[in-house]
Amino acid sequence: MKQGYSKSHYWRKSKSAITTFLCLLSALIAVVPLFLIFFYSLSQGIGALNLDFFIKMPKPVGESGGGMANAIVGTGILIGLGTLFGLPISLFTGIYLAEHKHGAFASVVRFLTDVLSGIPSIVVGVVAYIVVVLPMKHFSALAGGVALGILMIPTATRTTEEMLLLVPQSIREAGLALGIARWRVTLRVILPTALRGITTGILLALARAAGETAPLLFTALGNRFWSTEIGQPIASLSVFIYDYAKAPFSDWNRQAWAAAFVLIFFITILNVIFRFVTRGRYAGNGN
Amino acid sequence: MADTSSNIALSVAQQPGGGAEMAPSPDVFVEVKKRKSANLGDLIFQGSTAFFAFLVFALVFLMAYEMFRGSTLSIDKFGWSFLWREIWDPVQDEYGALVFIFGTLVSSVLALVLALPLSIGVAVFLSELAPRWLEKPVSFLIELLAAIPSIVYGLWGIFVLVPWLRVSVEPMLAKNLKFLPLFKGAPYGFGMLAAGIILAIMVLPIITSISRDVLKAIPTAQREAALALGATRWETTRIILSDARSGILGATLLGLGRAIGETMAVTMVIGNRPEISSSLLAPGYTMASVIANEFTEATSDMYISSLIEIALILFAVTVLLNAAARIIVWSVTNKFKNA
Numbered sequence: 001m002k003q004g005y006s007k008s009h010y011w012r013k014s015k016s017a018i019t020t021f022l023c024l025l026s027a028l029i030a031v032v033p034l035f036l037i038f039f040y041s042l043s044q045g046i047g048a049l050n051l052d053f054f055i056k057m058p059k060p061v062g063e064s065g066g067g068m069a070n071a072i073v074g075t076g077i078l079i080g081l082g083t084l085f086g087l088p089i090s091l092f093t094g095i096y097l098a099e100h101k102h103g104a105f106a107s108v109v110r111f112l113t114d115v116l117s118g119i120p121s122i123v124v125g126v127v128a129y130i131v132v133v134l135p136m137k138h139f140s141a142l143a144g145g146v147a148l149g150i151l152m153i154p155t156a157t158r159t160t161e162e163m164l165l166l167v168p169q170s171i172r173e174a175g176l177a178l179g180i181a182r183w184r185v186t187l188r189v190i191l192p193t194a195l196r197g198i199t200t201g202i203l204l205a206l207a208r209a210a211g212e213t214a215p216l217l218f219t220a221l222g223n224r225f226w227s228t229e230i231g232q233p234i235a236s237l238s239v240f241i242y243d244y245a246k247a248p249f250s251d252w253n254r255q256a257w258a259a260a261f262v263l264i265f266f267i268t269i270l271n272v273i274f275r276f277v278t279r280g281r282y283a284g285n286g287n
Numbered sequence: 288m289a290d291t292s293s294n295i296a297l298s299v300a301q302q303p304g305g306g307a308e309m310a311p312s313p314d315v316f317v318e319v320k321k322r323k324s325a326n327l328g329d330l331i332f333q334g335s336t337a338f339f340a341f342l343v344f345a346l347v348f349l350m351a352y353e354m355f356r357g358s359t360l361s362i363d364k365f366g367w368s369f370l371w372r373e374i375w376d377p378v379q380d381e382y383g384a385l386v387f388i389f390g391t392l393v394s395s396v397l398a399l400v401l402a403l404p405l406s407i408g409v410a411v412f413l414s415e416l417a418p419r420w421l422e423k424p425v426s427f428l429i430e431l432l433a434a435i436p437s438i439v440y441g442l443w444g445i446f447v448l449v450p451w452l453r454v455s456v457e458p459m460l461a462k463n464l465k466f467l468p469l470f471k472g473a474p475y476g477f478g479m480l481a482a483g484i485i486l487a488i489m490v491l492p493i494i495t496s497i498s499r500d501v502l503k504a505i506p507t508a509q510r511e512a513a514l515a516l517g518a519t520r521w522e523t524t525r526i527i528l529s530d531a532r533s534g535i536l537g538a539t540l541l542g543l544g545r546a547i548g549e550t551m552a553v554t555m556v557i558g559n560r561p562e563i564s565s566s567l568l569a570p571g572y573t574m575a576s577v578i579a580n581e582f583t584e585a586t587s588d589m590y591i592s593s594l595i596e597i598a599l600i601l602f603a604v605t606v607l608l609n610a611a612a613r614i615i616v617w618s619v620t621n622k623f624k625n626a
Contacts, residue, residue, distance in 0.1 A: 116343070211436025
């Protein structure tokens, strides 16, 4: 039987083996940058990652030491403002999309949410500049918050919708069969069931917003001093990374790496948690 | 609450179409009215969710309108010629977007050329070849690659990628491929090549994850049929790939959209020089990075207006690309779902 195999058979077999190997190789190549980025952020930033980094203010040009306390608080405030602005819209729109699965208007909105997620963040920054900075006549945390709020809408909306749709239809029917009004079933039964997934999904959207830089450059601007006023320019970790990366001081460069490490550390942790939470959900719904 | 008539009323209220055929007795009619007033909460709730959904709908158009209004000054002055004017001179207040459109196109296309073969390889690996225990963690790592902020890529680009290009890669390219105009000039490190590589890393996760979803949507029967005919693993994969090609096109368009709008990482490594050069080693400038660099410095109204017009172009291009890509991906996955 064995001599029945033609030459082309072996050629086809080896071609298959080669391409399989190439696919494996591309998967390896694809994850290399991730490890490089983690490695460099940690190895370059570790020298600046100490308690001072979190609780001290930035030092003037030329002096070493200091920290990014104002930027950490600033990023927190910006995210808070973004949440205030983006969360209600995302939550309600997500509920609307989940309740009108096949509705015509829901399809249009779902489509536009996807399109919105592809709009460059710098463009969102320009819009926030026109809508908030121009009328107020100066840069402000508020404008940055509006930009971040718009940016989190697509992710938060679609996560809310997906998590709500994961709740089995039978639970909704059970609620309705008890004679409970639709809106109460949604708010008191469906939403709490999906809450874990929605919360982590929204945290993930927040983490992404925390890393945004381009839309903050001409909205929140940046600030080397302590400020928590939402009407004034405010510091943020991401803009600090940008400024410190361009600066010709190795101490500042080190702090930029440290800030980058802090950002990707939080993003990774939240991604892991999200993965863990949604895996539980899928498993519970896999009937 | 628990009597039968209210249960009937509930179902009538739920399905008005079905209820009409039932010819309900008069007392049920009374119940229907009662239920409707009890459903005021439903009305309010439905209304408010619809209102917020409408806000998202309106947001996209509001953004377009505000940018259009913000750029009237330069639209009126330069008209369509803004798109192909090569001049960018804040001193004389003369502006044109050609240099930046060129830079954006070249860096994005370079990114796609580098990322597309790799992405398809990874997508095939994840959907066709990898065992489940390996597929999950690799997918997660690819997702994580998409979650890393642009600014961190830029930081890594400045301190790791650019020096590496300047010291090892670019002199090598310039030496061995100097007959190509693509690799002429001094090796700065900063330039189109650096921007293209950074962008390739950033669009890879998008193209990969959507291609993988499209490949997974293709029915297993297709693979079984090919294998039953004696096809090797690669021959089977090729059939699957040709089934998925329009979906992969959609994924590529989404990646292109991301590359075109990417700002920070590109701004940090492209060199920011408004020049058109045929060499990939030369510095360039993109639409997104000119906005990032010059928006706060723009002093005259015409300057600001021109920068807003560039943002408007970016907006229009990315909206069109994303819309086209989404429609393609949807129609492909739906086709296989219904099959």
